[in-house]
Amino acid sequence: MALLTKAETPPPPPRRRRLVYRLRVLRHDPTAALGLILVILLAYLVVAPLVAVLSDAFRLQYGDDVHAGQQSGEWTGYYLWRVFRSQISGLLFWEPLLNTLVIAVGTTLFALVLGGGMAWLVTRTNVPGRKWLAGALVVPYMLPSWTFSLAWLSLFKNERAAGQVGFLQAQGIRTPDWLAYGAVPIIITLGLHYYPFVLLLVGNALRRIDAQLEDSARILGAPQRTVIRRIVVPLMLPALSSAVLLVVGRVLGTFGTPYVLGLPADYRVLSTGLFQSIRDRSTGVASVLATVIVIIGVLIVLVDTRMMREHRRFVTVGGKGAMDRLGDLRRWRWPAFALGLVVFAVSVLVPVLTLLISTVTRTPLDLSTFTLDYWFAEKLPGAVGFPHGVFRGSELWEAAWNSLRIVGLASLICAVAGLLIGYVVVRGTAPRVAAFLRQVSFLPYLIPGIAFAAASLSLFAVARGPIPALYGTTFLLILVMAVTHLPYSSRSGIAAMMQLGREPEEAAQIAGASWWQRMRRIIFPIQKGALVTGIVLPFISGLKELSIVIMLTTTGTQLLTTLSIGLVDYGYTQLANAVVLMIALVSFTMTYLTQRLTKSSLASGLGG
Numbered sequence: 001m002a003l004l005t006k007a008e009t010p011p012p013p014p015r016r017r018r019l020v021y022r023l024r025v026l027r028h029d030p031t032a033a034l035g036l037i038l039v040i041l042l043a044y045l046v047v048a049p050l051v052a053v054l055s056d057a058f059r060l061q062y063g064d065d066v067h068a069g070q071q072s073g074e075w076t077g078y079y080l081w082r083v084f085r086s087q088i089s090g091l092l093f094w095e096p097l098l099n100t101l102v103i104a105v106g107t108t109l110f111a112l113v114l115g116g117g118m119a120w121l122v123t124r125t126n127v128p129g130r131k132w133l134a135g136a137l138v139v140p141y142m143l144p145s146w147t148f149s150l151a152w153l154s155l156f157k158n159e160r161a162a163g164q165v166g167f168l169q170a171q172g173i174r175t176p177d178w179l180a181y182g183a184v185p186i187i188i189t190l191g192l193h194y195y196p197f198v199l200l201l202v203g204n205a206l207r208r209i210d211a212q213l214e215d216s217a218r219i220l221g222a223p224q225r226t227v228i229r230r231i232v233v234p235l236m237l238p239a240l241s242s243a244v245l246l247v248v249g250r251v252l253g254t255f256g257t258p259y260v261l262g263l264p265a266d267y268r269v270l271s272t273g274l275f276q277s278i279r280d281r282s283t284g285v286a287s288v289l290a291t292v293i294v295i296i297g298v299l300i301v302l303v304d305t306r307m308m309r310e311h312r313r314f315v316t317v318g319g320k321g322a323m324d325r326l327g328d329l330r331r332w333r334w335p336a337f338a339l340g341l342v343v344f345a346v347s348v349l350v351p352v353l354t355l356l357i358s359t360v361t362r363t364p365l366d367l368s369t370f371t372l373d374y375w376f377a378e379k380l381p382g383a384v385g386f387p388h389g390v391f392r393g394s395e396l397w398e399a400a401w402n403s404l405r406i407v408g409l410a411s412l413i414c415a416v417a418g419l420l421i422g423y424v425v426v427r428g429t430a431p432r433v434a435a436f437l438r439q440v441s442f443l444p445y446l447i448p449g450i451a452f453a454a455a456s457l458s459l460f461a462v463a464r465g466p467i468p469a470l471y472g473t474t475f476l477l478i479l480v481m482a483v484t485h486l487p488y489s490s491r492s493g494i495a496a497m498m499q500l501g502r503e504p505e506e507a508a509q510i511a512g513a514s515w516w517q518r519m520r521r522i523i524f525p526i527q528k529g530a531l532v533t534g535i536v537l538p539f540i541s542g543l544k545e546l547s548i549v550i551m552l553t554t555t556g557t558q559l560l561t562t563l564s565i566g567l568v569d570y571g572y573t574q575l576a577n578a579v580v581l582m583i584a585l586v587s588f589t590m591t592y593l594t595q596r597l598t599k600s601s602l603a604s605g606l607g608g
Helices: 016-026 029-060 080-082 089-124 132-135 147-156 183-210 211-219 224-253 256-265 270-279 283-315 330-358 395-427 431-445 448-461 475-486 486-498 504-512 514-526 528-541 558-568 573-599
Strands: none
Touching: 016 486, 029 080, 029 431, 029 448, 029 475, 080 089, 080 283, 089 132, 089 183, 089 224, 089 270, 089 283, 089 330, 089 486, 132 330, 147 183, 147 256, 147 270, 147 330, 147 514, 147 558, 183 224, 183 256, 183 330, 211 224, 211 514, 211 528, 224 270, 224 283, 224 504, 256 270, 256 558, 270 283, 270 448, 270 573, 330 395, 330 475, 330 573, 395 431, 395 475, 395 486, 395 528, 395 573, 431 514, 448 475, 475 486, 475 528, 504 514, 528 573
């Protein structure tokens, strides 16, 4: 047989040519491969935990076979019956659900009145110091939510809970249980923490309303109450509905405050009931409760989306001819300023000073018993689990190192992942991949933190295939914290990439730069602002996080937040207050530095 010459060599088969071509394209532009990797990761880290917790709700757990009359691992409706229909269903679900609704409604009304009133004051009146008030009144958002509950205990705690009584009880003033614990203090303290959400949302909406609309109504003879009812309130409905649903969603998943102020009076809400079920190793019951919380959280966001769609007809807000005319308070200007100062004092100064004074007094808030033992003493009398001041020993420093290390790594992963998701969504050519990444990366926002922690625990507590059990590891904490904050960084990444044209990257590609070189020398430097925001904001939020980490930490992975709650459990009030002050100090400092670095403000535009 004659040998074929080089010119006569047959061309490679079509399939091989296509494969070689795709590999060459992939080497220069791996966006499609990156999108596939991100889809797999998000499916496993976001969707799989929800599937796992749903599976645990309908699959009989080990140890319950005797009560259910089935074999472990079989599909069952036993946990649904136990949670919704059994003799203890009231204790497990219906009573906590009612308490949760009471807290949600009360907190929302409190936050609406306080936040809405302050928003009107700083945006629509000529009150003195408007800009300063606008910035000062959002400070409660920078504090851990249970800062207010610990301050409340320092003032109103009675002998029903372990540890020292509060200031009033120490002075001989008997504080009733309803004032010290339960619904009333939880509503007040959560309202003081969440009213900045209402202030920001309502304040920005009020600032964008064109004052000429109100002037036109007045010229036509409409009284002030008619102007408010027929013009201002309809235009404010989108902001008001978002504020209401945001506060309700936050209250649904909050853990620290109901735990601190509800546990002594056995006042349970869904979040503390879920935590107690996991602590009692009632995995099936906990899975049902987590599923209910997830469903409620998703419904809240869906309702908010529907209401926003309905209110899009009010597009006159913020038109080119918008005018922002301030109402003249006349002789009430300084009393109004004093009212703003009172709100700031009650929501910031009183809680922080109460905690600070409690840490330097043996008898609560009695300066005649001044001491620095709770900060520096080598030996505290009567203390067993934490026998020294917070600055002595290794507990505080280990918890602080764990917090900075875990939260820092989670924030870095979150920021990079968010920018990569934005890159694939904007630059990719697969619409289905882009839609999946956009929606699934936002899914953790719909799920209250404690429910997502329970779902992650359900998936990672045991070995599944090649993935070992991760419970109690630092890696699990980093992973879950990064995923829960992904909605913010992914939205920031998508917005940033939509503002960046393709020209710089295409020019580098023509010059022969590889994809990694383009990312390293063009995309990341140009988008450094989005990266910094994507790192710092999750970092600040993660430092204060308790609902997510309370179920996932162990003795070896103690964080500052879980250390403070552990001290509350021991009844060491002053030590717990000292740790919370450290968290608040770091959180406030990082928030301040972030605002200086990004030249922005949480209250940007308000009071201007």
